[in-house]
Amino acid sequence: MTKYDVIVIGAGHAGIEAAHASAKLGCSTLLLTIDIDRIGALSCNPAVGGVSKGHLVREVDALGGLIGKITDKAAVAYRFLNRSKGKAVWATRVQVDKYLYPKIAREFLENTKNLTILQAKVKCLIVKNKKFVGIETNFGQMIEAGAAIICAGTFLKSTIHIGLNSFSGGRLGEESSDELFESIRKLKITTKHFKTGTCARLDKRSIDFLKMQEQVPDTDVIPFSFSNSQILTDQLSCYITRTNKKTHKIILANLNRSPLYTGKIKAHGVRYCPSLEDKIVRFGDREGHHIFIEPEGRDTNEVYPNGISTSLPLDAQIDFIHTIEGLEKAVVLRPGYGIEHGLIDARELDANLEAKKVGGLFFAGQVNGTTGYEEAAAQGFIAGVNAVLAVKGKKPLVLKREEAFIGVLIDDLTAKGTDEPYRMFTSRSEFRLSVRESNAIFRLSPLALKLKLIDKNEYERVLARQEEIKKTLTELAVVKVAFEGKKISLREILKRPNISFENIEKDLADKNISGSPLGKADGQVKIEAEIEVKYEAFLRREKVWQAELKHLERIKIPKMDFTKVPSLSKEVVEKLTKFKPGTLAEALRISGITPAAILAIYSFIKRR
């Protein structure tokens, strides 16, 4: 039997990172995937990042992963989201070329030492004495390994729905992975199904863009990967249109043919990324919903109408699309569809993403109940590193919530599980200012160096950037200018709510004050310096909260009847009984559990 250190099953966004991280750390790694031509396929929207998802991309990049690098190379448009808010919450979103992205992903993997990629479908996991030992493929290969990472995405026992027509499939045109799902179930790991969906794709030659509003990409955005200093490629615009009353009428008239509304789809769907029929039923009073016509690539006529995900029958899809301004004659190239896919309950996993019931068996990505490329990549990377650490008998890598959004994501999943597809949100983190997108590289690169995920040269570039920020902060404190009749430091001026770093730069230029290092600051330096100055007090407060939380982590909650705790609401009692948190810190992380409830439980435990 052939033998590897680590086997990765599935070459989606989780599998790419898992295989790369494992091979980079020196383990002989085998990446198995159903179709080698579909490595890194973008099943849905050809876009990476966005609010809080951008954090995950930059964190994986800081740790030495690939998603940021692939995205920068495949980018067709960059945008900063949340621009109307403070820089601490700006988020990067990048539109990518759907064809280029998988090509670049494959190139990265093919150039990774210690990594073998094979096309094969894993049908069976071999486990002995509660320990993973190997796999069997559909071609009859038996392969041994010290650990495996299951990154099978939306493919586990999946059903595709287009109207009332449903059939087996992991993605449109691709087969479902039923035997692997059965093999997981045989290990007594709890499984369930979730639902997600995508929209029809259109031919851009049939669209009247003159009837739509153009959205031009931003030119001042910072590339996703710290290894890239500037955006090199030309960028493409998006176009905005909206649904209207006629669109809504057609959708409502066809609900009796919708798998969602006839009860054919039973699984829970993504609450925050609903289908168009969902939006119209839930927000019926709205006049219209925005649709963003996004390019799918440079060399294709196919475009992605973001906002009209649906599983209605194809004829109804075509009819409602033709009611939309600019899309009256749109040619539908592929139908939208819904998919129900199998997954595991992530509470079956330890915080290192290893199954509690089977040593050496790891899970990452959509199979753990998440949705999104970024969530998948983040888990894949951590599972890849942890599989290596397990094989080498070393301590696992578990990022803390106050260290990274990845820490929040994995802690939420493994401690609380999820009843619906989980996507990252800024509000899920208690430390939104100190754990921000723009400082991911500074937060995580020391750890990446320690784990040998990045080399010394890469780390020195990070230190140099940190030094630039420090110098800029000193300059801001030292240089004084006349402002509102007084001479005050630039730092004091920057503290004002409506004054940005760019305002100060412009003012210095207008006053002809030259020779200041401020003029040389690059994008990230400006953003970081401004955040450090503007949010100084808030950042200090977050540090205090972090210290307090450390104590909560130490306070264990014994087996108890929460109905006996005075002043807890029914909802709080229900949640505590359901999730059974082990410590006060875990209890606080459950959504809806307030600090006041924590105090009540604390007093109760102490009294007992």
Ligand SMILES: Cc1cc2nc3c(=O)[nH]c(=O)nc-3n(C[C@H](O)[C@H](O)[C@H](O)COP(=O)(O)OP(=O)(O)OC[C@H]3O[C@@H](n4cnc5c(N)ncnc54)[C@H](O)[C@@H]3O)c2cc1C
């Ligand atoms: C219809 C649809 C709509 C979606 N809509 C959204 C959305 O609106 N928003 C959003 O953020 N995300 C959406 N997604 C989800 C997004 O595509 C996933 O979150 C992301 O791709 C998950 O990455 P992954 O690596 O976990 O799995 P995937 O990208 O699904 O990759 C899974 C990989 O596993 C391989 N595989 C499966 N079984 C086996 C086996 N037995 N042996 C070997 N290889 C195997 C497959 O070939 C594939 O390479 C959608 C996905 C689909 C299919």
